[in-house]
Amino acid sequence: MLIRVNLNGELREADVWPGASLLFALREDFGLRGSKNACEQGECGSCSVWLDGDLVCACLVLASQAHEREVRTVESLSGTGEEGLHPVQEAFLEAGAVQCGFCTPGLVVAVADLLDHDPSPSEAAVREALSGNLCRCTGYQKIMDAVSVAAERKRGSDW
Amino acid sequence: MEVLLPRGLEEALEWKAAHPEAVPIAGGTDLMVDLNFDRSRPELIIDVCRLPELNTWRREDGNLFLGAGLTYTRALHELPEMRALAQASRSVGSPQIRNRGTIGGNLGTASPAGDAVPVLVAHDGEVVLGAAGDRTRSMTWNDFFLGPKRNAMAPDELILGARWRVARGPQSFSKVGTRNAMVIAVANLCLVMDDVSRTVRVALGSVGPTVLRAPEAEAFAAEALSRAGAWDDPSAPLPPSDLDGFAERVSGAATPIDDVRGTAGYRLHACRVLAGRALSWALTERVAEAQLA
Numbered sequence: 001m002l003i004r005v006n007l008n009g010e011l012r013e014a015d016v017w018p019g020a021s022l023l024f025a026l027r028e029d030f031g032l033r034g035s036k037n038a039c040e041q042g043e044c045g046s047c048s049v050w051l052d053g054d055l056v057c058a059c060l061v062l063a064s065q066a067h068e069r070e071v072r073t074v075e076s077l078s079g080t081g082e083e084g085l086h087p088v089q090e091a092f093l094e095a096g097a098v099q100c101g102f103c104t105p106g107l108v109v110a111v112a113d114l115l116d117h118d119p120s121p122s123e124a125a126v127r128e129a130l131s132g133n134l135c136r137c138t139g140y141q142k143i144m145d146a147v148s149v150a151a152e153r154k155r156g157s158d159w
Numbered sequence: 160m161e162v163l164l165p166r167g168l169e170e171a172l173e174w175k176a177a178h179p180e181a182v183p184i185a186g187g188t189d190l191m192v193d194l195n196f197d198r199s200r201p202e203l204i205i206d207v208c209r210l211p212e213l214n215t216w217r218r219e220d221g222n223l224f225l226g227a228g229l230t231y232t233r234a235l236h237e238l239p240e241m242r243a244l245a246q247a248s249r250s251v252g253s254p255q256i257r258n259r260g261t262i263g264g265n266l267g268t269a270s271p272a273g274d275a276v277p278v279l280v281a282h283d284g285e286v287v288l289g290a291a292g293d294r295t296r297s298m299t300w301n302d303f304f305l306g307p308k309r310n311a312m313a314p315d316e317l318i319l320g321a322r323w324r325v326a327r328g329p330q331s332f333s334k335v336g337t338r339n340a341m342v343i344a345v346a347n348l349c350l351v352m353d354d355v356s357r358t359v360r361v362a363l364g365s366v367g368p369t370v371l372r373a374p375e376a377e378a379f380a381a382e383a384l385s386r387a388g389a390w391d392d393p394s395a396p397l398p399p400s401d402l403d404g405f406a407e408r409v410s411g412a413a414t415p416i417d418d419v420r421g422t423a424g425y426r427l428h429a430c431r432v433l434a435g436r437a438l439s440w441a442l443t444e445r446v447a448e449a450q451l452a
Contacts, residue, residue: 001162018160018204019194040195042188042256043341054232054258060191061259062184064162065206110254131340132253 003067007032008076016063023047023058025066026073034074034105045133048106048113049073055113057132074105077112087159088112091150092143099137107133111147115154121147163205168212168289172317174205176291179314181205185228186259188252189268207317213263216320223325224287227263227318231275234262241325243281243349246332247274253341263318266303269310272365275321276304277349278332280362280370284323288316295319304369328354329441329448335429336420345421346429348409350437352445357381357390359441361434366413366426373434376408380438393445402435409434 004013007030014029021040026032026049036046040059047058050072058073077086085093088111098104107130114121114129121129126147135143163181165171175181182201184190185208193199207213213228216238223241225234231248235257239245251257251274265275266286279286285297290313303311312318330351336342347364359380364370383401384390415426 018162019200021191021195041192042252045253045255048255055255056259057255059195060187060256062162062187062191062194062204062206064164065184065187065208067164113254128340129254132255 001064003064005030005066005068006070008072014063018062018064020063021059022049022051022061022063022066022071025063026058026071029063032073032075036102036105038102039134042132043134044103044106045110045130046103046106048109048133050109050113055110074109077108086112087153087157088115088146088150091146091153095142095146095149097139097142097146099135099139103133103135103137107135107143111150114147115151119154120151160200161203163203165205165207165210168210168317168319169291171205171207171210172289172291172315175317176315178203178205183207183267183317185261185264185267186230186256188256188260189264189270207263208261213319218325219322221324222322224320224322225262226320227261227266229262229320231257231260231262243278243330243332243351244275247278247334247347247349250274250332250334250342250344250347256341262321266321267310267312267318269304269306269308269369271307271367271369272344272347273370274332274334274344274347274364276300276370277347277362277364279321279323280372281330281349281351281360282323282326283360284321286310286321287319288312289319290316297322300370306368326351326353326355328352329444331437331440333433333437335433343420346413346415346426346433348430348433348437350434350441352441354390354445357384359384359438361409361437363409363413363430365420366415366430368414371412371414373409373412376405376412376434379408380405389442389445393442393449397442402438405438406431406435 016025038044038046042057042060049058181203213226215226231251235248265273280300286303332349334347335345344365349362351360361373387395387397389395410427410430413430415423
């Protein structure tokens with residue numbers, strides 16, 4: 001079926017299999033491979049995107065449910081800072097919060113979402129906000145460090 | 160396969176009447192997993208997540224009505240004073256899951272481990288169903304849930320929401336699982352103490368084919384509070400043997416099985432622990448409120 005999505009600010013159309021997930025459509029039909037496909041059951045958060053501004057797992061949204069809605073992916077974040085990186089992405093680099101990198105796009109989206117809602121999150125709030133994102137390299141401490149760096153930078157700027 | 164995208168409730172109900180085989184999808188947290196893993200291939204799916212009439216809640220003359228499309232995130236943020244509901248909502252999945260999962264989806268899926276269900280059941284609530292032609296009916300929770308993942312909806316109906324009488328008194332939802340987030344309950348429990356009717360109601364999840372009540376334990380607790388004079392004087396303590404007696408009777412109401420998440424024996428123990436804690440929290444809360452007043 002034909003779906004029309006406002007995707008990262010651009011109106012895009014794709015002819016999708018009606019049973020396809022939004023994640024499949026993003027990767028295979030729209031060519032945006034930043035959102036990763038891992039668990040396909042909402043457990044790992046690697047496919048985190050925004051649907052009408054809400055943080056969701058793209059694997060649990062039917063592609064057709066995104067018809068005539070707004071979807072923002074990790075690709076929308078780059079291009080805002082120096083060297084084309086979003087401040088959250090820069091913080092991940094600086095803190096060394098990337099090992100194999102597979103979980104990183106989902107975590108970057110989840111952290112950006114958290115800091116949009118709460119610019120000074122407590123450690124407990126960070127852990128809660130990231131509870132749906134798994135890192136199987138278990139690099140969580142560095143990820144926590146990256147959130148601190150990003151939060152500090154966000155408080156001192158207007159991104 | 161085909162997906163219907165109705166814009167409003169009336170259209171959705173008309174399509175459901177014309178295509179009773181259409182499988183409703185709301186937040187997709189259950190159905191999408193089945194689709195992704197090729198476990199289910201419905202011919203027709205009907206998307207109910209963009210029906211404005213269902214994405215709502217309201218108070219109706221002492222009752223609370225929760226629209227089927229209300230997400231856990233909204234329940235948590237917009238209804239913090241409904242403590243058991245807020246606690247149950249907070250215990251669901253992760254932020255991503257709570258942003259999509261809905262109360263109506265939890266009822267429709269009818270999993271014995273659903274986290275919103277014990278809250279409905281402990282409030283003695285009802286499920287509101289709609290069909291084309293302005294036909295609406297309410298069904299008690301007891302009539303609605305038939306067994307694991309089975310409910311009593313007619314094929315031409317959609318879930319409109321849940322309704323229950325708002326109780327005055329302490330309440331809580333608690334849950335046992337392997338971690339603090341992203342967990343399906345090994346056992347969960349909702350306790351509602353109603354100061355007006357002087358009753359205690361307790362619902363147990365994931366320890367039977369459907370969410371269960373523990374009527375014997377409820378009567379025991381209400382009598383124990385009477386005996387101690389605690390309904391009139393919240394500071395009047397209950398003897399520890401009554402707390403234990405309550406916990407034992409709650410556990411006695413459970414009919415768990417061994418499965419991947421836990422053994423029946425562990426679940427019976429979990430029910431005892433959850434019940435004892437829930438009753439002592441409620442008693443402590445009454446003392447604290449009395450002191451404030």
